[in-house]
Amino acid sequence: MIEFEMLMQQTETDHNSVNCPYINSDFILASAAVVERLWSLAGLILTDNRKGMTPHLFEALLYLKVKDGFWTRADVVEARREAQKVEQSARLDKHLREDALQEENVI
Numbered sequence: 001m002i003e004f005e006m007l008m009q010q011t012e013t014d015h016n017s018v019n020c021p022y023i024n025s026d027f028i029l030a031s032a033a034v035v036e037r038l039w040s041l042a043g044l045i046l047t048d049n050r051k052g053m054t055p056h057l058f059e060a061l062l063y064l065k066v067k068d069g070f071w072t073r074a075d076v077v078e079a080r081r082e083a084q085k086v087e088q089s090a091r092l093d094k095h096l097r098e099d100a101l102q103e104e105n106v107i
Contacts, residue, residue: 045061045062064076
């Protein structure tokens, strides 16, 4: 216990010195402005007509809305094409599995 108290005193002394690389953050006030802005954007995206969207799509739309400087229209078109390829591939796999099951049941 004495070692702990000595360590705490040394830590306090180090933090009070001018050469300390750490900044005392006891006085920084929190702000909810960023969170409120994000909730506002989320409300604009998740309207009554869009209540059925998947959480993944909602998150992607919110990201695109917030980070609009990181993408262009061409990026969105390319991403959509890639998503359609994945979707088509998944549908094809499903049909192939169903066909294989039907063939097994016939034999």
